[in-house]
Amino acid sequence: xxxxxxxxxxxxxxxxxxxxxxxxxxxxxxxxxxxxxxxxxxxxxxxxxxxxxxxxxxxxxxxxxxxxxxxxxxxxxxxxxxxxxxxxxxxxxxxxxxxxxxxxxxxxxxxxxxxxxxxxxxxxxxxxxxxxxxxxxxxxxxxxxxxxxxxxxxxxxxxxxxxxxxxxxxxxxxxxxxxxxxxxxxxxxxxxxxxxxxxxxxxxxxxxxxxxxxxxxxxxxxxxxxxxxxxxxxxxxxxxxxxxxxxxxxxxxxxxxxxxxxxxxxxxxxxxxxxxxxxxxxxxxxxxxxxxxxxxxxxxxxxxxxxxxxxxxxxxxxxxxxxxxxxxxxxxxxxxxxxxxxxxxxxxxxxxxxxxxxxxxxxxxxxxxxxxxxxxxxxxxxxxxxxxxxxxxxxxxxxxxxxxxxxxxxxxxxxxxxxxxxxxxxxxxxxxxxxxxxxxxxxxxxxxxxxxxxxxxxxxxxxxxxxxxxxxxxxxxxxxxxxxxxxxxxxxxxxxxxxxxxxxxxxxxxxxxxxxxxxxxxxxxxxxxxxxxxxxxxxxxxxxxxxxxxxxxxxxxxxxxxxxxxxxxxxxxxxxxxxxxxxxxxxxxxxxxxxxxxxxxxxxxxxxxxxxxxxxxxxxxxxxxxxx
Ligand code: ADP
Ligand code: MG
Numbered sequence: 001x002x003x004x005x006x007x008x009x010x011x012x013x014x015x016x017x018x019x020x021x022x023x024x025x026x027x028x029x030x031x032x033x034x035x036x037x038x039x040x041x042x043x044x045x046x047x048x049x050x051x052x053x054x055x056x057x058x059x060x061x062x063x064x065x066x067x068x069x070x071x072x073x074x075x076x077x078x079x080x081x082x083x084x085x086x087x088x089x090x091x092x093x094x095x096x097x098x099x100x101x102x103x104x105x106x107x108x109x110x111x112x113x114x115x116x117x118x119x120x121x122x123x124x125x126x127x128x129x130x131x132x133x134x135x136x137x138x139x140x141x142x143x144x145x146x147x148x149x150x151x152x153x154x155x156x157x158x159x160x161x162x163x164x165x166x167x168x169x170x171x172x173x174x175x176x177x178x179x180x181x182x183x184x185x186x187x188x189x190x191x192x193x194x195x196x197x198x199x200x201x202x203x204x205x206x207x208x209x210x211x212x213x214x215x216x217x218x219x220x221x222x223x224x225x226x227x228x229x230x231x232x233x234x235x236x237x238x239x240x241x242x243x244x245x246x247x248x249x250x251x252x253x254x255x256x257x258x259x260x261x262x263x264x265x266x267x268x269x270x271x272x273x274x275x276x277x278x279x280x281x282x283x284x285x286x287x288x289x290x291x292x293x294x295x296x297x298x299x300x301x302x303x304x305x306x307x308x309x310x311x312x313x314x315x316x317x318x319x320x321x322x323x324x325x326x327x328x329x330x331x332x333x334x335x336x337x338x339x340x341x342x343x344x345x346x347x348x349x350x351x352x353x354x355x356x357x358x359x360x361x362x363x364x365x366x367x368x369x370x371x372x373x374x375x376x377x378x379x380x381x382x383x384x385x386x387x388x389x390x391x392x393x394x395x396x397x398x399x400x401x402x403x404x405x406x407x408x409x410x411x412x413x414x415x416x417x418x419x420x421x422x423x424x425x426x427x428x429x430x431x432x433x434x435x436x437x438x439x440x441x442x443x444x445x446x447x448x449x450x451x452x453x454x455x456x457x458x459x460x461x462x463x464x465x466x467x468x469x470x471x472x473x474x475x476x477x478x479x480x481x482x483x484x485x486x487x488x489x490x491x492x493x494x495x496x497x498x499x500x501x502x503x504x505x506x507x508x509x510x511x512x513x514x515x516x517x518x519x520x521x522x523x524x525x526x527x528x529x530x531x532x533x534x535x536x537x538x539x540x541x542x543x544x545x546x547x548x549x550x551x552x553x554x555x556x557x558x559x560x561x562x563x564x565x566x567x568x569x570x571x572x573x574x575x576x577x578x579x580x581x582x583x584x585x586x587x588x589x590x591x592x593x594x595x596x597x598x599x600x601x602x603x604x605x606x607x608x609x610x611x612x613x614x615x616x617x618x619x620x621x622x623x624x625x626x627x628x
Contacts, residue, residue: 008266014263017260024259029076036069039072040065040226044064047061048062048245050242050244059244065224071226078215078227078256083204085142086149086203088142089147089153092153093151093156094157096150097156098161099184102188112154115154116151123210126147127145130148132219141221148210149203152203153199156195157192170187173186197267205256205257208253211229212227212228215228228249228252231249284361287353289364293367295367295368295369298371298374304373305371305393305475305510307330310365310368312349313365313366315361315362320580322580322582323349323579325582327532328368329534331510332508333475333508336502336509336524338526338527338540339527340515340519340527341528342514342530345530345531345576347529348512350529351478351512353365354478356377372388372475390474391421396462397480400462400465401461404461404465408452410449414464417468418432434446434449439501441463441497442463442464462486466497479509479512481514482494484515499522517559520544524540526540526543528555533615535614536616537606539612548623549615549619550593550616584600584602
């Protein structure tokens with residue numbers, strides 16, 4: 001709640017609206033306590049007195065009534081009616097919307113067609129018709145304004161509810177045996193309340209205006225009772241001769257409606273989590289690169305892809321998340337490099353940085369180089385980067401359902417992946433797509449090419465994802481946890497498929513995972529990441545046999561093995577540190593059983609001999625013996 005007010009306060013206009021609105025409401029609340037003249041007492045001797053007259057601060061109207069008093073009482077009435085109408089419309093509209101959205105089917109149809117019918121009439125015309133039927137009067141004006149605003153709320157809330165009604169947590173509530181009314185109250189309602197509040201805060205001003213409009217036409221408050229609309233209406237005939245009588249209530253209406261609308265927009269922005277996180281700001285085409293120093297020249301020569309001291313950060317408001325700090329990696333053609341680490345250790349950000357796919361803002365690459373055959377990708381122009389994306393370096397992502405477009409057939413999506421990079425005729429594209437599906441071992445590809453992603457199983461979709469990555473015969477494939485969403489048997493098939501492809505085509509693969517079992521099956525070498533850095537690197541078999549970093553050995557201890565008897569699986573207690581506030585020295589120290597005081601003082605380098613390297617002052621005994 002305090003976060004909400006902080007956000008609201010940061011928005012100057014909304015804060016201004018809040019203050020003005022607060023003053024007006026406070027004034028309306030204390031009106032009965034103020035020493036004001038009777039707003040309805042006429043005094044024909046003092047007609048049309050100008051403002052600042054003796055005893056009449058704002059002057060008098062055509063019947064000699066005190067304008068200040070009428071203004072304050074009128075404001076009070078207009079606010080009350082406006083708020084009441086908004087509340088009524090919101091409650092009724094939300095109820096209608098939730099019922100229609102939640103029950104769906106025929107209920108939804110009948111209710112929403114009724115709502116459509118209401119919406120078919122112009123706003124004010126409908127309100128006029130309702131007042132005409134009920135007879136003039138403030139209560140009837142209130143009813144009319146509420147009713148014409150119900151459709152707005154109903155449609156809004158129904159849309160949200162339809163989306164929620166099929167969510168897993170609602171299914172879970174049904175499975176738990178909850179009744180529908182209870183699900184609506186405990187599961188749906190809390191999720192739509194923010195939307196109701198937003199809709200209300202942006203429409204109250206409008207409703208006050210509509211009520212004033214009806215009163216202006218003489219259909220709302222009846223004489224002698226004053227509200228802002230009727231004051232305007234009565235002053236209409238004296239607009240030229242005594243303008244103050246209409247200007248005063250006019251200014252009040254302007255102040256109220258403007259401050260409410262400014263406040264309403266602020267409330268909407270502060271409550272909408274997407275606006276809060278800046279997700280609606282469009283990311284740039286490629287990650288922003290702001291390197292202070294030119295990267296060191298390339299050292300290894302036989303690598304097809306190499307990362308050199310890569311630093312990628314996220315600058316969110318005043319915090320800096322160092323997601324990747326100084327990662328160096330390389331893969332040769334035909335080689336598979338595993339990158340392993342707990343969730344949040346910076347694996348994905350490393351992989352995405354290579355082709356400039358980290359969203360900017362907030363992502364910035366602050367140092368280092370990513371080289372494809374010696375050419376630095378981070379200094380490449382966007383056009384070049386785009387030619388290489390998918391053509392030379394292809395990605396396979398974790399969730400195949402999210403990567404495939406739900407509305408296009410898989411075949412068309414494969415053909416699109418090809419035609420991005422070279423012109424291809426329709427029949428040729430189809431042939432190639434079938435070939436691709438065949439190469440990822442999808443049975444009867446001639447038929448499968450014409451189905452939609454939702455008609456496939458998870459494993460099948462992931463194969464399509466792989467086929468798409470293979471579409472342009474890339475040299476490097478970066479697979480970011482491609483098997484995490486799959487069950488073990490499918491995972492095994494996908495791994496053997498990747499392994500075959502690597503052998504057949506000489507692909508270089510960077511395989512990201514959090515599972516040492518997967519690394520053991522597929523990768524020649526492995527790099528272990530922790531808190532944005534590589535803590536250990538070396539050939540997979542050697543690392544599995546004699547891990548050097550305590551973190552690696554504990555990761556390996558987490559993997560169950562068949563036929564090992566009842567070994568206790570060791571979880572690693574604690575959580576990785578937050579990357580916006582990394583401790584000095586070893587980031588793993590506070591979870592490490594062997595940590596000493598020296599571990600938390602100063603930088604610890606990645607030291608190694610031969611093919612192995614470790615970032616630890618006290619490597620595991622097995623490793624120490626081997627290198628000694
Ligand atoms: P993983 O190893 O699980 O793939 P990621 O590379 O996705 O981890 O994330 C690494 C770190 O970067 C995380 O700790 C996360 O907090 C941070 N991070 C990722 N994306 C953003 C973002 N858009 N804004 C701020 N921090 C981010
Ligand atoms: Mg990831």
